[in-house]
Amino acid sequence: MELMIRILSKIAPRKVVIIVDTIVVVYVTLIINNRKQFKDVPPVVKEKVRNMLIDMGLEELTAE
Numbered sequence: 365m366e367l368m369i370r371i372l373s374k375i376a377p378r379k380v381v382i383i384v385d386t387i388v389v390v391y392v393t394l395i396i397n398n399r400k401q402f403k404d405v406p407p408v409v410k411e412k413v414r415n416m417l418i419d420m421g422l423e424e425l426t427a428e
Contacts, residue, residue: 366403388412395425403428 373380387406391413394400402425405413414426 365406369408384409386413387415392416392420393399401428402426 369380369384372383387407391400391405391409393415393419395402395405402410402413402417417423417425
C-alpha cells in the first residue's frame with residue numbers, strides 16, 4: 365500500500381490525500397464495528413487512524 369501511495373503522489377498529489385483520508389475513514393469504521401483490529405491497520409495510515417479514534421473518544425480501540 366505504501367508503494368502505491370508513493371506512486372500516486374507523483375502522478376496526482378491531491379487525489380492521494382483524498383484516497384488516504386478515505387482509507388483512514390474505512391479503517392476507523394471497521395475498527396469501531398469490530399471487523400478489524402488496530403494492529404491490522406497498514407503502517408502508512410496507522411497514525412491518522414489512531415488520531416481519529418482518539419478524537420472520537422475511542423482511545424481504547426488503539427491498543428495493539
